[in-house]
Amino acid sequence: MKQAQNHTKNYLYAMAIDLDKCTGCGACMVACMSENNVPFRRDETDQLLSMKWLRVYKLTNGKAYPDHDVCYLPRPCMQCAGQHEGHSPCVSVCPATATDYDQNTGIVSQIYTRCFGCRYCMAACPYHVRLFNWWDPVWPEGMEKMLNPKVSVRMRGVVEKCSFCFHRFQQAKDRAYAKGKRDIDEQDYQTSCTQACPAGAITFGDLNNPSHAVTQLVKPDHKHHGRPQAPHAFRLLERLGTNAKVYYLSSREWVRKMGDNYLKNEKQAGSH
């Protein structure tokens, strides 16, 4: 097994979201829920109980008209690497190894059948991407026939989160194998939110591959945990050392500043 892993190519999947392009339409959220069999309830008014692997935040600059400005920020799982690859906030704390950092892809997995619902990972995640199944999933009559057979549904009492549509990666590998290819191409593996975004705001790919669009957009500094070197690129809560693999792009300074916490007398750091 170890030998087989050594022969596996190391990918580092990441996402870049251009906030200047995002219109806040929510197509990414719908696509994500549909693709990943994310359950919903008749009453979804309480957002703190709502299951959304990808949530779109509405940010404002807090200024009055005519200087008022709005930005929509889609937030999937950040797939954090932590200070050393794999020391993600959630992975390091899970007592039952029910969440893991895949060294071959950089994706943080969630093993639903092993999770016993202690919710320590939820307490550890500063992005609130982890969601608990407070209820068993119930779909409207007939809808269960339309569920994605590639993704298991989750039961009450376990935690779930965005997986960067990991099943699509597995499918892409299978297709590549069937075709006799050793590697998968950029377009072979794309997340559902990336494909659903009508504005083309989301770019997904392998940071270890310089030809991938995401790498060119964010220009990661691999010596410094993938810190973005591209102008206007930033990551959420860079200072905490979570080393997220979701990058944001914005030409607006106030938007970039919303990505992290700063003391009053501090200048914005992180992005360029």
Added chain:
Amino acid sequence: MDTALIPDGVKRCPLPKFAIGLTLVGLVLAWGVYAMLLCWIKGLNQTNMNNAYGFALWIWADLAVIALGGGAFFTGFLKYIVGKDELKNIINYAVLIGFICYSSALLILAIDIGQPLRGWFIFWHANVHSMLTEVAFCLSCYFGVLTIEYIPLILENKQIDKVPFFHNLSHNMHEIMAIFAATGAFLSFFHQGSLGGVAGVLFGRPFGYREHILIWPYTFFLFTWSAAACGPCFTICITKLTEKISGKKLVRDNVIELLAKISGWMLLTYIIAKSVDTWYWATHTAPEMGLHVSHFYSNNALYGYWILFTELVVCGFVPAIILVTNGGRKNKFTLISAVILAAVGVCLNRWVMVLQVLAVPVLPFESWELYMPSWQEVATTILPVAYGIILIMISYRYLPIFPQEKELNPVE
């Protein structure tokens, strides 16, 4: 009717009176059991927890009872390892209180997890890097130790003691109790610390996160220290409450004062260390994350600087100074006030290290999240209290818990 079971030379209330008391507390217990069954059958949707508050009242209760139950390991450590022999007169009760606290903690954890039938996964699929794994292992082992420490006490019941096997077993268990006390102290140092580490390692949560010594965040040491300081205070509280209810003196003042003095010095040193830790966190750790200390104590309806002041001064320095002074310990009012304040202080510390950690917004575009527990959460939190009262009532009635009771309360 049950006089054959009551220890010789002590007086107990009539059985009907005892039964009425037991029934009243039993009703509260039944309420808690009903809420517990609701949570198990219908799931955690019975609570007011949500995706922002994955940890809430139960985890606080868990951490609090484990800290309050710290009197068992620290009193055992003082008696068996340090050699403070006078404490033999309170060690039984400390063990009983510890047993109640730790069994309660395990019960609360069993209710708290989303998939109770998978609870054993924490041992089977153990992640050795997780503080919670260490807590689970040490907690379970220490509960085993407390059970072993409690068994000889049960075997001392008048009727059980008549059986030669049980009499000899009890005697032999007493002989080797120092080994279990040492094991218990070792395990407790680790799981109390690991509970501190639960919040201290959360580098995504600036309010809980602390710098490290090797792999252990400062909260690791502070939690052990505070449990050793405040656990015995809780033991004194409950002893005094039992004396009040039974109308008898059960433990001599010199024993209480010795334990109070040691607790006082532990509390004073702890609260100094805690103050230094808070200062370092406020001036170094939090600013490095881009956050001023005021961020954690403003713009919300509950968490202000008052909570920090209450924890450090009102429930920290004040009781510590009372307990280290001879006059403070001799005066009944100040002694009781100090031990109550210390117990409240450690509970408050556990509250902020669980609930405030989650309440504070981390993303700049999010806001504070406050939470109010559901009745099911409250009932299941009161459940262990009712269970504890019942166990104390039964143990006090039928077991020789207080070795000094006979000589302090001679029966005519």
